[in-house]
Amino acid sequence: MKNLVLCIALLCLTIQFSEAQPSRYALVPQPVRLDEQKGDFKVPANLVISVESNNADVRRVAEMLAAQLGKATGRKAQIKTGKSGSIVFASAQSPKLGQEGYLLNVTPRRITLTAQQPNGFFYAVQSLLQLMPSEVFGASVASGVDWSVPCCSIEDQPRYGYRGVMLDVSRHFYPVPAVKKVIDEIALHKINTFHWHLTDDQGWRIEIKKHPKLTEIGSTRKETMLGQYRNNKYDKTPYGGFYTQDQIREVIKYAQDRFITVIPEIEMPGHAMAILSAYPELGSSADKIVPVTGTWGVHEDVLFPREETFQFLQEVLTEVIDLFPSQYIHIGGDECPKTQWIASRFCQDLIKKLGLKDEHELQSYFIGRIDKFITAKGRKMIGWDEILEGGLSPNATVMSWRGVDGGIAAARQGHDAIMTPTTYFYLDYYQADPKTTPQPLSIGGLLPLEKTYSYDPAPDSLTAEQQKHIIGVQANLWTEYVKTPEHVEYMLFPRAIAMAETGWTPKDRKNIDDFKRRLDVHKKRLDALKINYYGAPINTDF
Numbered sequence: 001m002k003n004l005v006l007c008i009a010l011l012c013l014t015i016q017f018s019e020a021q022p023s024r025y026a027l028v029p030q031p032v033r034l035d036e037q038k039g040d041f042k043v044p045a046n047l048v049i050s051v052e053s054n055n056a057d058v059r060r061v062a063e064m065l066a067a068q069l070g071k072a073t074g075r076k077a078q079i080k081t082g083k084s085g086s087i088v089f090a091s092a093q094s095p096k097l098g099q100e101g102y103l104l105n106v107t108p109r110r111i112t113l114t115a116q117q118p119n120g121f122f123y124a125v126q127s128l129l130q131l132m133p134s135e136v137f138g139a140s141v142a143s144g145v146d147w148s149v150p151c152c153s154i155e156d157q158p159r160y161g162y163r164g165v166m167l168d169v170s171r172h173f174y175p176v177p178a179v180k181k182v183i184d185e186i187a188l189h190k191i192n193t194f195h196w197h198l199t200d201d202q203g204w205r206i207e208i209k210k211h212p213k214l215t216e217i218g219s220t221r222k223e224t225m226l227g228q229y230r231n232n233k234y235d236k237t238p239y240g241g242f243y244t245q246d247q248i249r250e251v252i253k254y255a256q257d258r259f260i261t262v263i264p265e266i267e268m269p270g271h272a273m274a275i276l277s278a279y280p281e282l283g284s285s286a287d288k289i290v291p292v293t294g295t296w297g298v299h300e301d302v303l304f305p306r307e308e309t310f311q312f313l314q315e316v317l318t319e320v321i322d323l324f325p326s327q328y329i330h331i332g333g334d335e336c337p338k339t340q341w342i343a344s345r346f347c348q349d350l351i352k353k354l355g356l357k358d359e360h361e362l363q364s365y366f367i368g369r370i371d372k373f374i375t376a377k378g379r380k381m382i383g384w385d386e387i388l389e390g391g392l393s394p395n396a397t398v399m400s401w402r403g404v405d406g407g408i409a410a411a412r413q414g415h416d417a418i419m420t421p422t423t424y425f426y427l428d429y430y431q432a433d434p435k436t437t438p439q440p441l442s443i444g445g446l447l448p449l450e451k452t453y454s455y456d457p458a459p460d461s462l463t464a465e466q467q468k469h470i471i472g473v474q475a476n477l478w479t480e481y482v483k484t485p486e487h488v489e490y491m492l493f494p495r496a497i498a499m500a501e502t503g504w505t506p507k508d509r510k511n512i513d514d515f516k517r518r519l520d521v522h523k524k525r526l527d528a529l530k531i532n533y534y535g536a537p538i539n540t541d542f
């Protein structure tokens with residue numbers, strides 16, 4: 001009995017003690033394993049970072065760390081080859097760590113980062129910076145800061161190999177520096193894919209040398225709808241912009257340096273009014289005048305499955321493939337109304353000639369031709385889940401957005417799928433109820449942080465073998481109402497961080513309360529980086 005009382009007393013004391021002691025560790029995403037240890041590593045005045053490997057990318061990651069530490073602490077770090085420094089980049093031959101995994105060991109005497117691949121070192125550095133005072137993320141020297149790192153041992157690697165963010169630059173256009181800032185911001189959270197939605201009804205944003213009218217005509221609209229869908233209020237100022245091929249290359253390189261793959265999206269056969277404004281002969285009729293529309297929503301002017309259209313798209317895709325080294329090329333495939341195809345003698349004859357059942361199978365035929373072309377070029381095609389309708393083409397990967405069913409169906413058919421369901425990952429939705437919490441105008445739905453965080457991408461209905469086809473997750477930012485880079489940040493963060501943790505952290509290590517605790521600390525880092533997240537103390541007037 002005495003012992004029991006003692007035990008309970010001790011337990012109470014422990015609980016009190018652990019509550020009184022705020023955790024010294026607040027990493028996002030949460031690593032697979034983190035052993036907290038006593039003591040600290042104090043960043044010395046003369047810091048030596050040593051790198052075991054001769055790999056140029058690993059050395060570049062070490063330089064990035066040195067630059068960041070130098071900028072914030074004012075202490076210049078030297079980089080040396082070998083193992084003698086107080087921060088060591090040690091190479092491992094452990095297949096267990098995989099392409100992106102790493103170990104991070106902090107003792108009072110030394111910090112050791114271990115990885116197999118440059119990516120792993122990059123992620124180890126992201127974790128290390130998050131162990132430091134938030135001022136380490138600042139742009140200038142912070143004074144009066146205790147530059148110490150709490151001791152620990154971390155073993156980490158991602159749950160999913162695909163962790164993406166999509167940015168729509170068609171509805172609103174953001175200049176290159178803004179795109180690079182988004183890339184920096186997602187890299188910080190160990191996101192490894194930037195899906196660039198470059199074309200849509202409201203503007204074509206990528207220079208194509210062979211078809212210059214795409215940008216000469218297709219990149220500018222005469223007006224922009226204001227407010228809600230089809231409320232008939234317009235800003236009559238012309239709006240436009242596009243990226244030159246040099247700028248595209250610059251962004252790809254910038255992302256590569258941060259271990260982010262850029263996937264281009266070229267929309268077809270729907271969401272194609274910008275193409276048709278320049279080349280109407282690819283649609284219902286060469287005589288039809290199609291504007292680069294300033295109205296949001298789904299439009300009936302779509303590409304027609306003519307040989308000329310395939311020729312044109314292949315020429316466009318050839319330039320796109322030359323620019324983008326990504327394994328995947330996204331071809332859209334969503335929201336393609338069939339009204340014009342149904343009314344067209346040409347399409348009806350083609351359906352008969354090809355022995356197809358209906359216009360859905362005709363869309364499948366369309367996508368199948370493009371799939372063949374992309375596959376022949378040694379790449380893989382991704383499409384939104386509508387590409388399942390009328391039969392999935394042989395090499396397609398499905399991006400499941402209308403819920404999770406598309407992804408599940410694709411996995412059952414042995415195809416890869418990326419989960420990006422509207423109900424959890426549509427970052428154009430409101431972050432709180434606009435009736436009680438004023439926010440800038442958003443597209444209809446409500447998607448608070450907790451909801452995004454609650455999603456688990458592994459559906460119980462799939463077998464273990466089928467689960468392997470779920471290759472990852474992605475958050476999408478459509479930008480009908482998002483006019484400025486500051487507003488982009490406001491919509492992305494913090495929800496993209498909840499998505500990042502879902503893609504990285506094992507399910508049993510996820511916990512919303514703990515995530516929120518870590519996020520509170522993390523927000524100080526976002527402040528130091530001047531990121532205009534939802535709830536940020538800085539100016540949100542955009």
Ligand code: TNX
Pocket residue numbers: 334335384401426428443478479480
């Ligand atoms: C649906 S998601 C779209 C976009 C819109 C978005 C608005 C998808 C493949 N298509 O064209 O911008 O809804 O939430």
